[in-house]
Amino acid sequence: MLSLELIDSGIVLAQRRAEAVSIVQEAPGMALLENERTLTGVEAASRVRLKPLLAQTNYWRALSTSPLPRPSRLAQTPADLAFAQAESMLRPHKDGEGILLAIPAGYSREQLGLLLGVINETGVQVAGLVDAALAACSLEPAPARVLHLELELHQALLTVLEYAGGDRPGLKRSRFEIALQHGLLALQQTWMHFIAEHFVRKTRFDPLHEAANEQRLLDLLPGWLETLEHEERVVLSMSHAERTFEVELEREQFIAAAERHYAELQKLVQGARVAGMPIELRVSQRVARMPGLLDRFRTLRDCEVQVLDRGAAALGALQHEAAVRRPADALALVYHLPVAAAATGEARPQAFEPTPPPLRPTHVLFQGRAWRITEEPLHIGWSVAPGLRALMLPTAAPGISRSHCKLLRLNGAVLIEDHSTYGSYVNDERVAGRTTLTVGDRLRLGAPGVTLELIQLVNDDGAPQD
Known part of the structure; x- marks a missing residue:
C-alpha cells in the first residue's frame, strides 16, 4: 500500500510492504516546462532560478484545467503538471494495492475531484483521502486540542484539531487558517536578498546578478540553515570567476531578517489559542528548520512545541488505513480518525473557540x-x-x-x-x-x-x- 503526502514544499511518498513502512521518495512540487520534456521535483528545483520563465511552483495548490500562462507542448494546464510529477513518483512503486492521499486543508470540492482523476490516471487507484494535518498528528495519543503548523511553498497552513469523545472517540479537524505569502519560498527569497546584501557590502560580489549564482545560492541555503540549528554563526562561501567570496553571519541576523514572516506565523498560532487552555503545537520538520522559530513559539504562554517525524502525514495515513480506505464509488475526505486520547485528554472539558x-x-x-x-x-x-x-x-x-x-x-x-x-x-x-x-x-x-x-x-x- 502506498500513501502520498501532498504538501508541495515536500511531497512524500511512503510505502508499506508486509509490516515494514518506509519513505521511498520526497520531492518539491516544482516543474520546469521544456518543449521536449517536463522536469519535476528535485530536477526542476535545481534549475528553477536558471530558467525562471519556464518554472511553475503553484500547480498543486492551483490545481485546475485552466491554461497555464506559459504552456509547453507537453503541459498545458496545472493538472498536466500534477500528473507529470505524480506519474514520475509513482511509476517505480506501483504495487496493485492502491494509494492513500494525505491532502492539506483548503482544496475545493472541484479540486478534490480533479485530484482523484489525476492520480487515478497514473494507473494507481486512490483508495482513500485524509486531511494531512490530521494524519500527521494521528501517530500518537491526542490531547484535547492540538494545533498543526506547516510551511507550504506559497503559504503557511495552521490546522486546529480537537479530540472528540462519545461513541466515536478520536481526533477531528475543527478549522484551519492560511497565511498567504509566508510560505517556504517567501522565506527563502527574504534570506537570499539578505545574504546578497552582505556579500555586496563586504566583497562587492552580488550572487543575485547572474542566474547561475542565484541558483547556487538557493542550493546552498538549506545547508547554511542546518548549520544554524546548532551553531550561533555560519561562514557563507561562494565561488565565481575562479575567486572565492566569504561572509560570516550570525544566527540572530537570519532571525531578524525573517521577522516579518515570523511575526505572522506567531500571530497565526496565537490567534488559535483558546482562553485558559495551553497551546499544544505540532510542527513539520520544515518549520523546525527555520532558525529561531521554535524558540519564538516557546515564548508564548503555556506553549508546548513538538516536531513531527518526516513524512508524518503519509505515515499516519498508512497507520489508519482502515479508517481512511473507502470504496471507489464512495470516496470522501476523512476529517476524523480514531486516535487514542492522551493521558490528560479525557480529563479536560471540551472547549469551542469563537468562530471568526x-x-x-x-x-x-x-x-x-x-x-x-x-x-x-x-x-x-x-x-x-x-x-x-x-x-x-x-x-x-x-x-x-x-x-x-x-x-x-x-x-x-x-x-x-x-x-x-x-x-x-x-x-x-x-x-x-x-x-x-x-x-x-x-x-x-x-x-x-x-x-x-x-x-x-x-x-x-x-x-x-x-
Missing part, C-alpha cells in the same frame, strides 16, 4: 427557507416537542429521528449537537456529540436523509446578521 465572524453561520437553509441560529437552540427533527424552537422536517424522510439534533450559538461559535439514532453528518463526517460549524458546511441528517446548508446573511454594511 466571516466564517460564522447566521442561518441554516432548508428547501429555500432560512432559519436563524441563536443562543436559543434550534431543534431539528420530524416531531420536536411542543414549546421548543424547531425546524420541522418531513415525516417521510428516512433515517430522521423525532428530535434529530439541535443548532445553537455558544460563546461565539455555532454548534451542532446530535441526538439521533442514524447520525448527523457535517461534510460527510459523522458528528460525535458536538462539533463546530462554519459557513458553507453541508449538514446531512440520517442516511440517506436530508441535507441542509449553513449560510451567513449580512446587513447592508456587510456585517453578519447575528
Whole structure:
C-alpha cells in the first residue's frame, strides 16, 4: 500500500510492504516546462532560478484545467503538471494495492475531484483521502486540542484539531487558517536578498546578478540553515570567476531578517489559542528548520512545541488505513480518525473557540427557507416537542429521528449537537456529540436523509446578521 503526502514544499511518498513502512521518495512540487520534456521535483528545483520563465511552483495548490500562462507542448494546464510529477513518483512503486492521499486543508470540492482523476490516471487507484494535518498528528495519543503548523511553498497552513469523545472517540479537524505569502519560498527569497546584501557590502560580489549564482545560492541555503540549528554563526562561501567570496553571519541576523514572516506565523498560532487552555503545537520538520522559530513559539504562554517525524502525514495515513480506505464509488475526505486520547485528554472539558465572524453561520437553509441560529437552540427533527424552537422536517424522510439534533450559538461559535439514532453528518463526517460549524458546511441528517446548508446573511454594511 502506498500513501502520498501532498504538501508541495515536500511531497512524500511512503510505502508499506508486509509490516515494514518506509519513505521511498520526497520531492518539491516544482516543474520546469521544456518543449521536449517536463522536469519535476528535485530536477526542476535545481534549475528553477536558471530558467525562471519556464518554472511553475503553484500547480498543486492551483490545481485546475485552466491554461497555464506559459504552456509547453507537453503541459498545458496545472493538472498536466500534477500528473507529470505524480506519474514520475509513482511509476517505480506501483504495487496493485492502491494509494492513500494525505491532502492539506483548503482544496475545493472541484479540486478534490480533479485530484482523484489525476492520480487515478497514473494507473494507481486512490483508495482513500485524509486531511494531512490530521494524519500527521494521528501517530500518537491526542490531547484535547492540538494545533498543526506547516510551511507550504506559497503559504503557511495552521490546522486546529480537537479530540472528540462519545461513541466515536478520536481526533477531528475543527478549522484551519492560511497565511498567504509566508510560505517556504517567501522565506527563502527574504534570506537570499539578505545574504546578497552582505556579500555586496563586504566583497562587492552580488550572487543575485547572474542566474547561475542565484541558483547556487538557493542550493546552498538549506545547508547554511542546518548549520544554524546548532551553531550561533555560519561562514557563507561562494565561488565565481575562479575567486572565492566569504561572509560570516550570525544566527540572530537570519532571525531578524525573517521577522516579518515570523511575526505572522506567531500571530497565526496565537490567534488559535483558546482562553485558559495551553497551546499544544505540532510542527513539520520544515518549520523546525527555520532558525529561531521554535524558540519564538516557546515564548508564548503555556506553549508546548513538538516536531513531527518526516513524512508524518503519509505515515499516519498508512497507520489508519482502515479508517481512511473507502470504496471507489464512495470516496470522501476523512476529517476524523480514531486516535487514542492522551493521558490528560479525557480529563479536560471540551472547549469551542469563537468562530471568526466571516466564517460564522447566521442561518441554516432548508428547501429555500432560512432559519436563524441563536443562543436559543434550534431543534431539528420530524416531531420536536411542543414549546421548543424547531425546524420541522418531513415525516417521510428516512433515517430522521423525532428530535434529530439541535443548532445553537455558544460563546461565539455555532454548534451542532446530535441526538439521533442514524447520525448527523457535517461534510460527510459523522458528528460525535458536538462539533463546530462554519459557513458553507453541508449538514446531512440520517442516511440517506436530508441535507441542509449553513449560510451567513449580512446587513447592508456587510456585517453578519447575528
